[in-house]
Amino acid sequence: MPDPHTAWSPFLRASFGVHAAALALPVFLPGAWPWSVAALVANHALITAAGLWPRSNWLGPNLTRLPEAAARRCEVAVTIDDGPDPEVTPTVLDQLREHGAHATFFCIAERARRHPELVQRIVDEGHSVQNHSLRHRHHFSLLGPAGFARELSAAQEVLGGLTGERPRFFRAPAGLRNPFLQPVLARQGLLLTSWTRRGYDTRERDPHRVLGRLCRGLAAGDILLLHDGHAARAADGRAVVLHVLPALLQQMQRQSLGAVTLDQALRPAPSANAINAHLRPTPSNTCSAP
Numbered sequence: 001m002p003d004p005h006t007a008w009s010p011f012l013r014a015s016f017g018v019h020a021a022a023l024a025l026p027v028f029l030p031g032a033w034p035w036s037v038a039a040l041v042a043n044h045a046l047i048t049a050a051g052l053w054p055r056s057n058w059l060g061p062n063l064t065r066l067p068e069a070a071a072r073r074c075e076v077a078v079t080i081d082d083g084p085d086p087e088v089t090p091t092v093l094d095q096l097r098e099h100g101a102h103a104t105f106f107c108i109a110e111r112a113r114r115h116p117e118l119v120q121r122i123v124d125e126g127h128s129v130q131n132h133s134l135r136h137r138h139h140f141s142l143l144g145p146a147g148f149a150r151e152l153s154a155a156q157e158v159l160g161g162l163t164g165e166r167p168r169f170f171r172a173p174a175g176l177r178n179p180f181l182q183p184v185l186a187r188q189g190l191l192l193t194s195w196t197r198r199g200y201d202t203r204e205r206d207p208h209r210v211l212g213r214l215c216r217g218l219a220a221g222d223i224l225l226l227h228d229g230h231a232a233r234a235a236d237g238r239a240v241v242l243h244v245l246p247a248l249l250q251q252m253q254r255q256s257l258g259a260v261t262l263d264q265a266l267r268p269a270p271s272a273n274a275i276n277a278h279l280r281p282t283p284s285n286t287c288s289a290p
Helices: 010-028 030-052 068-072 089-098 109-114 116-124 145-163 181-188 207-215 240-254 272-279
Strands: 075-081 104-107 128-131 223-227 258-260
Touching (some): 089 116, 089 240, 104 109, 109 116, 109 145, 116 128, 116 145, 145 181, 207 240, 223 240, 240 258
Parallel strands (some): 075 104, 075 223, 075 258, 104 128
């Protein structure tokens, strides 16, 4: 599991070295300034690319799959973003309950504050509420350290106050970020969490395509992304997630995969004997391992 307290990644530490060398080189070799500029431009291009790649760990720890112990337990994390939504979230919760599944809700704190009864129901039914920023600003990835600190700390206070437990996981809006985010996450004790695969259900209106993206290669240890807020609408006007989630959970059951929260998935690994017993092949206990 990535260490959430790591402030600077090896890539960023190397970037600091590139900057120092690029600034020092022209002092000793005045004609080398074009090389210094080129090195800085290339380095900043890589930093920008890393920030635009949601599953990258170049800018710091990033949970893209569950730990190996969770995969051995045949667990998958269904994560649901951008809520709570009073029109969609109650039905999502009904569907999860019908299938005996648990999910992690990455909530926008201002929405959660407007709908505390939904947050309470999420918690009461055994699901997890985690941090998806205070406002879900479109320019979140352009904020500096102070802006990140305000967004994250305020969201921590709101969500912690509503649930009684401060979030442990953070998902950046749209998955985009910049190098200033990780030190703020480290101070807040938050672990950046992205996904293994997503269905693009905020823009794709065809539930079959969304389901296909999520189920293609579906295996133990996956982190899946759906949305109850900002959800695209299918032809019948209902949020796409309401069509996709039951079919996804049925497919997981066929593969003997259990839907758990991130907190459950990251619990301490069982003893070796327990793992061996859990993995003993039986008709009712097989799953698609990664």
